[in-house]
Amino acid sequence: MFQIIRKQEMAKGSIIRFDIEAPKIAKKLKPGQFIILRVNETGERIPLTVADKDAFAGYITIIFQVVGKTTALMRSLNEGDTIKDIAGPLGKPADVEKVGTVVMVGGGTGVAILHHVAKAYKEAGNYVIGIIGSQDIELLILENEMRAICDELIITTDNGSYGERGFVTQPLKKYLSERYDIKLVYAIGPIIMMKNVCKLTKSFKIPTMVSLNPIMIDGTGMCGGCRVKIGGKTKFCCVDGPDFPGNEVDFEELEKRNSLYLKDEKDSLLASIR
Numbered sequence: 125m126f127q128i129i130r131k132q133e134m135a136k137g138s139i140i141r142f143d144i145e146a147p148k149i150a151k152k153l154k155p156g157q158f159i160i161l162r163v164n165e166t167g168e169r170i171p172l173t174v175a176d177k178d179a180f181a182g183y184i185t186i187i188f189q190v191v192g193k194t195t196a197l198m199r200s201l202n203e204g205d206t207i208k209d210i211a212g213p214l215g216k217p218a219d220v221e222k223v224g225t226v227v228m229v230g231g232g233t234g235v236a237i238l239h240h241v242a243k244a245y246k247e248a249g250n251y252v253i254g255i256i257g258s259q260d261i262e263l264l265i266l267e268n269e270m271r272a273i274c275d276e277l278i279i280t281t282d283n284g285s286y287g288e289r290g291f292v293t294q295p296l297k298k299y300l301s302e303r304y305d306i307k308l309v310y311a312i313g314p315i316i317m318m319k320n321v322c323k324l325t326k327s328f329k330i331p332t333m334v335s336l337n338p339i340m341i342d343g344t345g346m347c348g349g350c351r352v353k354i355g356g357k358t359k360f361c362c363v364d365g366p367d368f369p370g371n372e373v374d375f376e377e378l379e380k381r382n383s384l385y386l387k388d389e390k391d392s393l394l395a396s397i398r
Contacts, residue, residue, distance in 0.1 A: 125206040126161075129183055135263045139189050139233060140199050141175075147182030149212050155244040156218030156237075156335060156367055159184070160343040162209040163197050170194050171340045173366070174213070175236035175266075176243075187236035187265065214343045215366050218333070222249040223307040227299060228274070229292050229321055230256045231313025235266050237335055238312050242273050245310075251275050253306075255295050257313075261286035293320050300328045308333070311370065315379050322370035332370035336361050338381060353377050 130143035149159065158173040176185040190199050201207075218241045226245050230238035235256045246252045254274035258264040259282045271277050278295040279287030288295060292313075300306060311321040312335040325332040338361050340350040345363040352361050353374035359365065 125208060126210045127206050128201055128203055131201070131203050134187070134265050135189075137190075137199070139187060139263070139265060140195075141185065141187045142198075142201075143183045143185050144207065144210070145182060146184050146210055149210065150177045150179045150182050150184050153177050153184060153213040154217035155220065155240040157213040157215045158343075158366065159186070159210050159212030160214060160340070161207055161211075163194060163201075164208050167197070167208070168194050169209075169341065169343070171214075171337075171343060171362075173237040173335065173337075174240060176240050187233060189233045211343065215362060216364070218244065218310075218335075218367055220244040220248050225251045225253065225303070225305045226308045226310065227253045227255065227296065227306055229296060229309060229311040229313070229317075230254075231292055231317040232258055232263065233265070234313030234317075234335075235264075235270065238310070239266050239269055239273070241310060241312075241335075242270065246273050253299060254278070255280070255292045255299075257281065257287075257292040257317075259283065291320070292317060293324055296321065297324055300324070300330060306330055309370075310334075315375060315382065318370065318373075319375040319379075322373065322375075326371045333367050334370040334373060335366045336368060336373065336378065337366065338378060351381075 127145045128142050129145050132141040158171050160169050160171050162169050172186045174184050175187045188195050190196050228238050228242040252274045254270050254277040257280040280292050309325050309330050309332040311318050318334045322332055338350045341347040343362045345360045350361040351358050354368050355372035
């Protein structure tokens with residue numbers, strides 16, 4: 125059993141942060157890796173990338189958006205409650221090294237994942253430019269934490285309620301047009317956002333890594349549910365990723381596979397609150 129030691133409701137309660145006591149996982153986990161949890165004996169297994177960790181204090185931080193039955197159940201938990209199972213760390217860590225200037229791009233709850241990776245790039249000695257976005261100011265997360273890490277930080281909102289009006293690709297294009305020292309772009313967020321980031325960086329010939337979040341079941345490469353097409357070859361996100369070269373990702377296939385169960389997810393959420 126894994127105890128929740130801190131709960132924070134973010135973004136009108138639709139995005140939740142948990143600090144969870146998990147000393148063994150916290151000791152071994154590296155930026156970019158994820159965990160799979162099961163809330164109770166009859167619960168489903170869901171993957172969540174870790175937003176941060178404190179190896180000394182022995183806890184990990186996860187940030188999730190309420191979109192289905194399991195995340196709705198998780199929102200009902202409070203400090204002192206427990207989660208039955210957490211497996212991890214899973215997946216390959218982000219390949220972090222000192223390259224110079226890097227641009228870290230995050231959208232929505234993807235900023236939670238971006239935070240842990242951006243911190244690692246900064247600690248490796250890189251100059252870190254952060255670009256984070258959300259639909260509106262109410263859904264923006266981890267602004268202060270990203271400001272503490274980044275040498276420069278740009279914020280965008282779709283409706284212009286905070287920061288620059290528009291999408292994260294707009295300031296990214298400006299940076300790529302004006303700076304010639306950018307060595308890497310790392311992006312995580314909605315599939316359409318990552319797809320558009322990669323289209324842009326490809327035109328500037330800038331290496332780009334993305335962290336993918338396909339449908340996943342066991343997290344060990346046995347079920348094949350998380351398969352993605354990378355450079356024309358089938359890869360399993362759970363054991364080969366979740367990070368992949370962005371310009372090799374078949375985003376069209378990823379979009380189709382991730383949309384297969386959207387209706388079922390909504391139906392299960394509605395059934396759980398009736």
